[in-house]
Amino acid sequence: MSSKIVFITSYPPRECGIATYSRDLIEALRTYIRVPFDPLVCALESEGRQYCYDTEVGYTLCAASFEDYHRMAGEINADREVRGVFIQHEFGLFGGEYGDHLLLLLYHLDKPAIVTFHTVLPSPDYQLLKTVRAISEAVDKIVVMTNHAADLLVTHYRIRREKIAVIPHGIHQVPKETSKQLLRRRYGLPVDSRILATFGLLSRGKSIETALQALPSVIDRFPDTLYLVIGETHPEIVKREGEAYRNLLNYMVDELGLGSHVCFIDRYMPTRDLLEYLALSDMYLFTSKDPNQAVSGTFAYALSCGCPVVSTPIPHAKEVLTEDLGILVGFEQPGQFAAAIMELLAAPERLRLMGNRALQVMASSTWSEVAKAHYQLFCEMNMFPFDTTASRLPSKTGKLVRQVDAKQSRIRAAIG
Missing domain, CATH: 3.40.50.2000 (Glycogen Phosphorylase B;)
Incomplete structure (x- = not known):
């Protein structure tokens, strides 16, 4: 039996x-x-x-x-x-x-x-x-x-x-082939750009608009910045309101003049591809507007790929995200996001050390x-x-x- x-x-x-x-x-x-x-x-x-x-x-x-x-x-x-x-x-x-x-x-x-x-x-x-x-x-x-x-x-x-x-x-272990340049060439992304990323099924709770509102200040200082928004709209959201939220985000991109700095990858991505996108990124942006979100798989996956995180203070982030892994900022505070992103982009050695530390910390998970x-x-x-x-x-x-x-x-x- x-x-x-x-x-x-x-x-x-x-x-x-x-x-x-x-x-x-x-x-x-x-x-x-x-x-x-x-x-x-x-x-x-x-x-x-x-x-x-x-x-x-x-x-x-x-x-x-x-x-x-x-x-x-x-x-x-x-x-x-x-x-x-x-x-x-x-x-x-x-x-x-x-x-x-x-x-x-x-x-x-x-x-x-x-x-x-x-x-x-x-x-x-x-x-x-x-x-x-x-x-x-x-x-x-x-x-x-x-x-x-x-x-x-x-x-x-x-x-x-x-x-x-x-x-x-x-969390999944980081892909063996982790050269950012090689991965960026594989996915047709600019090799020398500063790449920020967010992933997950899109919904209004993700507050992607907070990151978009932060980008103009970042781009003024770092004109080669590219922000990847990876993932399709949540199927339950599509049933209720279609692509209204994604359309809003596209409208914001146009209004803010971010067309060449934001890339929406509108598909449900296989795990291996997703991990490689995280591994090729310089920083992960976690912009949830829900202070009671107990845990986030996307947050954990980003750290597992050696990607430093700028995050809103959900309980999971407050418990895990020490200053050697990333920066916590307020909910729906684009100015704070912009300041944190620029602080890290201006310190590439600090970013590198954060990435290495993230790999060590997440090994037990x-x-x-x-x-x-x-x-x-x-x-x-x-x-x-x-x-x-x-x-x-x-x-x-x-x-x-x-x-x-x-x-x-x-x-x-x-x-x-």
Whole structure:
């Protein structure tokens, strides 16, 4: 009998950060751990959207359908080969207020469960507090990616610290061929220019306009500056408003006279190409306008490629970005961005040292190390090593599993 862990998450070809994260984590577990492990993905889908998945996707769940969560719990419980469930949580991925439809699945689930909170919001209102606490009570372990997020769960949500594991966002190792000049020639970019970069699925929350407003001052002093904006518009944004945000950015480029200094690369880029674009850049600009954005994969990937960062102070950046890695500036403050960019461009040796330091600091966050940390957590939860001779899988203990009727009432109360 083979043994499986069910990953409940969005998954490629769906284009979102958590889908990419989950694919990379599963691949890392396969590549670096080398244990008898069959990942079985339960892919989250929005209403009316279906995708053609690879073979590891064994289930799909319509996130907006309350009844689908009960059905999925039953299917997972019925599969004796499933040793546990691992959930990637973001509030917008699951149906209901604050994604509380997930509680229906958790309260009926008779397997060990772990949840990764990709977002932890400070100062929760009553409904958010109740939902997050209910999820935390229904799982065996919680994973977050920063110490700041762990502290919020303890102080704002009253969750026991020993139930929380901090495992950083995984990063890919820098490409072996890292000569900036060679990479720039490969992608048809000017070899001697000063290249700034931003990447990710575009939305208004990215605040790319802040970087555009900073550029005129930078270009006055460094006329050879080129700013790369890499990535297509987020598919959910396209559904709601088409390309209105990208059109706004193009309009700003024209109004500010930046036509020869800004290059939009409007496509969803393979990981290898993306890493090479970061490796050929002199600096990464992280302009998010969300002060509660707990973690950023784009921020981590930039540092992993030896790219110094000028960033707004999201919790992830405040925790990681020391003065030998980059500069923190205020939210939606183009003047501060311009000053920080010029400060670093005027000091090429400082930029070089920052890049080298970034490679050293991020070495502990490679996907191989992140996979090992998850493997250890799975072992603690008796998901690994697998005991295929067991006549039945261990159930959770406590009221959350034994008293299904009571839990059903609590779920509906939580949803309000």
